[in-house]
């Protein structure tokens with residue numbers, strides 16, 4: 471982007487980026503552009519064309535506030551209230567995990583596995599913003615999708631996302647570890663459960679541990695806690711051709727596979743992400 475400051479908006483943006491660099495932040499310029507868009511309601515093209523000769527005082531103050539929050543470490547998605555997932559914007563806030571790009575790989579796998587099945591029935595365990603459930607409902611338009619979470623706040627966000635994006639998803643509040651799940655049989659059980667061991671808390675980026683909900687991140691002292699439960703209950707929830715797809719911590723691929731193998735699942739496999747790390751495990755009830 472040009473740095474001749476014909477536009478006061480570009481100058482404000484460059485000043486903020488510079489400030490971040492001076493404070494030693496890794497600056498992704500696009501993130502700062504989102505803040506400027508959010509504060510001013512203007513788009514990049516208007517900054518470049520220099521449509522505004524003077525930066526209105528309120529815009530400047532609003533932008534400075536947002537920049538200050540970012541400089542203090544708040545993730546840009548929480549500041550603007552939106553996170554991108556599989557080509558759509560999802561409302562996010564302190565009650566929900568920010569959807570991660572690697573979780574999109576689960577959607578790709580599930581869409582490919584289910585695209586030829588009529589009216590596939592799907593359940594998402596631990597739905598958060600609803601990104602998995604809503605995306606699958608929209609990508610597989612004959613699907614019937616339900617989703618649960620223990621967090622009332624997360625379910626409210628997920629419900630708003632479903633309405634705004636036009637997805638039909640039945641949400642319910644359940645404790646996956648203690649309560650029954652809505653009755654199947656399902657063609658797919660999908661989940662990105664909490665999987666970070668508490669012992670890793672000190673090593674996490676402060677942006678994650680300081681802002682994202684701990685109920686979404688941590689699995690207590692047993693990082694396999696949720697997988698033990700999902701492996702134990704999902705066979706009874708699935709149709710004879712049913713599938714499971716669970717996101718995992720990259721250290722625990724073989725352990726999660728063993729849990730599903732012990733429950734007599736077939737085709738149990740670890741799937742890698744684009745960085746070559748173990749990222750999710752898939753399994754099927756039938757051998758085909």
Ligand SMILES: C[S@@+](CC[C@H](N)C(=O)[O-])C[C@H]1O[C@@H](n2cnc3c(N)ncnc32)[C@H](O)[C@@H]1O
Pocket residue numbers: 566567568569570573595596597598599600601602618619620621624644645646647648661662663664665685686687
């Ligand atoms: C890692 S987040 C995943 C959110 C979303 N599916 C995603 O991929 O971005 C895990 C979710 O599980 C929920 N959760 C944690 N403990 C739970 C429990 N015992 N029962 C049901 N949901 C739970 C959290 O509230 C959180 O929304």
